[in-house]
Amino acid sequence: MQSNPLRIGTRGSALALAQAHETRDRLMAAHGLAEDAFEIVVIKTSGDKIQDRPLSEVGGKGLFTKEIEEALLDGRIDLAVHSSKDMPTVLPDxxxxxAFLPREDVRDAFLSPKAKTLTDLPQGAVVGSSSLRRQAMIKRLRPDIxxxxYRGNLQTRLRKLAEGAVDATLLAAAGLxxxxxENEITSLLSEDEFLPAVGQGAICIExxxxxxxTLNKLAAIHDQETQTRLDAERAFLAVLDGxxxxxxxxxxxxxxxxxxxxGIVLKPDGSETHQEEASGPASDAVTIGKxxxxxxxxxxxxxxxxxH
Incomplete structure (x- = not known):
């Protein structure tokens, strides 16, 4: 065992651990290192502890990053692996x-034992989601639903769906x-109809x-295309104070x-929507998003x- 393994901080959910292991495996392959050159450090965040109410009521996105960032700042870990869509637009000094890993599927997945698509759900069906974006988009398409x-990690949500707590749910295809x-996915929602969350499907490293x-090690696994796309998306979110x-x-x-x-912004009840788009040179990604x-x-x- 080398004396100073590279310490990778992560949340403890199965998905967070899978992302941390993917990061470690890419670093091992890029640098010819053995597994014992790394240590996965699991950190429990406020967002993991609060399960009884919407995160928007108790502080929002930072609840999934605060304790991990504290560990980075005081040197307990060397890098942190996050889902990009959990990251606030302003980071601690x-x-x-x-670094960003190559982006996975960005789409939302529809999961239901009762219907093939969101449109096929019966009138008055119950759909579980903890995402305000998904809630608003569901209501926009199906005001009767x-x-x-619907809080909990991915496995908890799948279990609740199987037990009949809800008729359907929406989850990120990338996480599944x-x-x-992926065999749990009933159908995928098109990006045209259901614009994903900023950063969805992308793993980022802080x-x-x-x-x-650490920066030199990360450079070998960094995907520039994903960063360029995320630069635009996060600049957009920052302007709207998302x-x-x-x-x-x-x-x-x-x-x-x-x-x-x-980009799209919706009223929480889906009753009003504003959309806008723009194109330009990739080098102007931040300006385009802004x-x-x-x-x-x-x-x-x-x-x-x-x-609201």
């Missing part, structure tokens, strides 16, 4: 997102695939600025050196986000 709060659970040794309290979707795609970005966010803000007017 001294920390940065320093009863959408209920990473856990080898580390200390100036920790050159938190768990606002239903927001955004997706950047690359076609050669051209980046196309589309511009779409600013245009949407102007179109919505000052009361839109304040009403």
């Amino acid at each position: 001294g920390l940065a997102l320093t 009863d959408v209920v709060m 695939r990473r856990l080898g659970l 580390s200390r600025e100036g920790d050159q040794d 938190s768990c309290r606002t239903p927001i979707g955004g997706l950047a795609t690359l076609d050669g050196e051209t980046l196309h970005f589309r 511009t779409v966010g600013e245009n949407l803000k102007t179109r919505m007017g000052p009361g839109f986000l304040a009403d």
